Every structure is written in structure tokens, then in C-alpha cells.
Amino acid sequence: MTLAESLSLYAILDYMPQKVTRLSATKISTFEQCAKYYEFQYVHRAKRSFTPIEWEVGSIVHDIIARLFRQIRDKQRGTIPKLGNAEWYRPLLADATSNLRNQVDEGIVRIVRPDERMQSYEEQMDNALGTFTAKALPLLHDHKIVGVEADLGRFNLDGIQIDGRLDLITQSGGNLYVHDWKTGGRRDEDARQAKIYYFASKDKYRQPATTFTLYYLAEAGDIVTSYTFSQEQRALLSAEIADIAARINALETYQARVSVLCHWCPYGPQCDEGNAYMSAHPPPVKKDQIDLGLVT
Numbered sequence: 001m002t003l004a005e006s007l008s009l010y011a012i013l014d015y016m017p018q019k020v021t022r023l024s025a026t027k028i029s030t031f032e033q034c035a036k037y038y039e040f041q042y043v044h045r046a047k048r049s050f051t052p053i054e055w056e057v058g059s060i061v062h063d064i065i066a067r068l069f070r071q072i073r074d075k076q077r078g079t080i081p082k083l084g085n086a087e088w089y090r091p092l093l094a095d096a097t098s099n100l101r102n103q104v105d106e107g108i109v110r111i112v113r114p115d116e117r118m119q120s121y122e123e124q125m126d127n128a129l130g131t132f133t134a135k136a137l138p139l140l141h142d143h144k145i146v147g148v149e150a151d152l153g154r155f156n157l158d159g160i161q162i163d164g165r166l167d168l169i170t171q172s173g174g175n176l177y178v179h180d181w182k183t184g185g186r187r188d189e190d191a192r193q194a195k196i197y198y199f200a201s202k203d204k205y206r207q208p209a210t211t212f213t214l215y216y217l218a219e220a221g222d223i224v225t226s227y228t229f230s231q232e233q234r235a236l237l238s239a240e241i242a243d244i245a246a247r248i249n250a251l252e253t254y255q256a257r258v259s260v261l262c263h264w265c266p267y268g269p270q271c272d273e274g275n276a277y278m279s280a281h282p283p284p285v286k287k288d289q290i291d292l293g294l295v296t
């Protein structure tokens with residue numbers, strides 16, 4: 001085989017769908033939104049053209065909360081105290097906000113909605129951290145920290161390695177609690193993520209009584225939804241993962257699936273189908289409720 005022939009073979013292999021050996025809740029959501037998006041992100045690991053600001057808002061809130069629990073783990077022997085200062089997060093948020101403003105100015109982070117302003121995202125972060133402090137933190141008083149932003153370990157379903165990150169793991173009264181912060185709205189996929197993280201935590205920490213809890217920090221009222229699952233549900237989850245992997249493996253090409261979410265797709269500027277859609281459909285405005293499925 002000549003060098004030119006082997007190079008063209010590599011080029012063909014690069015564009016052929018590849019067998020799935022690893023999945024995550026986010027990978028599955030990406031695939032269900034648009035197979036071409038999945039291809040950009042996980043097959044070619046393409047460089048993003050920008051990051052939507054909603055993702056950064058989620059990352060900043062998660063990062064500030066993780067920093068609090070790491071400090072408690074290191075300085076308070078891991079037992080979560082009552083916090084005397086309800087505004088503990090303000091200096092961290094001020095730094096992160098200033099950095100975010102610079103990234104928006106440089107075009108690295110993009111505000112997608114044309115009538116939306118930076119201030120609104122600053123308020124969202126402030127409100128999420130205020131809600132966390134007022135409503136989530138008191139529920140964790142005296143819990144012992146087991147892990148902060150921990151991986152799922154060697155969690156495997158039907159031969160597929162499942163990846164993910166557990167925001168916080170605590171122990172109280174002999175029970176294990178796994179906590180996940182949400183900065184977006186409630187989504188149908190949340191129950192699947194809960195199932196994955198619940199069974200991964202059972203396998204990793206081997207505690208008989210485990211509870212997985214989602215905290216919706218953007219909501220008013222009751223922000224908490226807790227889950228436990230049976231072994232039958234583990235079998236159903238395993239079958240669901242096998243089915244998703246089979247659907248990805250059966251692809252001949254990664255088809256584009258255009259929708260309003262193209263405006264938030266970090267590969268939109270590199271995608272012909274997405275560009276055509278976006279030229280014909282301007283980005284939505286503030287009042288349009290859009291389920292940004294990939295926002296953490």
C-alpha cells in the first residue's frame with residue numbers, strides 16, 4: 001500500500017462511525033439531540049467555536065460549590081457545619097463574573113439570545129448560590145463528606161463503561177447520600193441521569209442504603225427531588241444503555257438534526273446544515289422557553 005493510499009484509508013476511517021465503548025449521561029443527551037453534534041464532540045473532538053453562556057453559568061456555580069466542600073473537607077475534618085455567613089460565595093462569584101465578562105467580550109463565551117444581557121446571567125448565578133445556601137446546605141448539616149466531584153469509578157452496564165461526575169457524596173446515620181446541583185430547568189433525562197448515578201454510587205461505595213438527590217437551584221419552592229431504585233430498574237437501565245449503544249453503532253453517517261438548539265451548538269459555525277437552519281430561523285428571545293438539554 002502506498003503512503004497516499006494509507007493516508008486516504010485513515011481519512012475514510014476517521015469519518016466512519018466508531019464502535020461505542022464508553023457513554024455518559026451528557027454523551028447520550030448529545031446523541032439524542034443531534035448525531036452530527038455527537039460526531040463533532042466525541043468522534044472528532046473538534047475545537048468548539050464558542051461556549052454558550054448558560055454552560056459557563058452552570059460551571060461557575062458548580063465550581064464555587066465544590067470549592068466550599070473541598071475547604072470543609074480539608075479544614076473541618078469533613079463534617080458540614082452551619083455556615084455563619086450566608087454570603088460566603090460573593091468574593092468567589094465576583095472573580096468568576098469578571099473572568100466571564102472578559103470571555104464574553106473576547107467571543108469565547110457567547111450570549112445567544114439577542115435581547116439578553118450579561119447582568120441577567122450574573123443574577124442567575126447569584127440566585128442559584130443564594131438558593132443553594134438557603135435551601136440545600138441546611139439539609140446537609142452534620143453530614144460527613146465522602147467525595148467532591150468524584151468520578152463514577154469502573155461503572156459498567158452491558159459492557160459499556162459509563163463516565164460521569166458525582167457533585168457531592170456524603171454519609172449520615174450509616175446512609176450514603178449523593179447530591180447533584182442543577183442550574184437549568186427540570187428535564188425528562190434527569191431521571192435517567194439519576195438512575196445512572198445511583199447505581200454507579202452503589203457499585204463504587206458499596207453502601208446498602210443510598211439516595212440520589214437533585215437540587216434545582218434555579219427554582220422557587222421545593223427544589224429537591226430524591227431517588228432510590230430497585231434491581232429491576234438496574235436491568236431496565238442496562239437494556240436502555242445497550243439499545244443506545246446499538247443505535248450509535250448502527251449509524252452509517254452522523255446525520256444533522258437541526259432545531260432551535262443549533263443556536264447553542266458550539267459547532268454551529270462549522271456545520272452547513274446548522275448554518276442554513278440558523279440563517280432561516282433567528283435566535284429566540286428571552287421570553288421563549290427553550291429546553292437547553294445539554295446544560296448542567
Ligand code: SF4
Pocket residue numbers: 034035036037040256257258259261262265266267268269271273274275
Ligand atoms: S449546528 Fe445543529 S445540526 Fe449542526 S451539529 Fe450542531 S446541533 Fe447538529
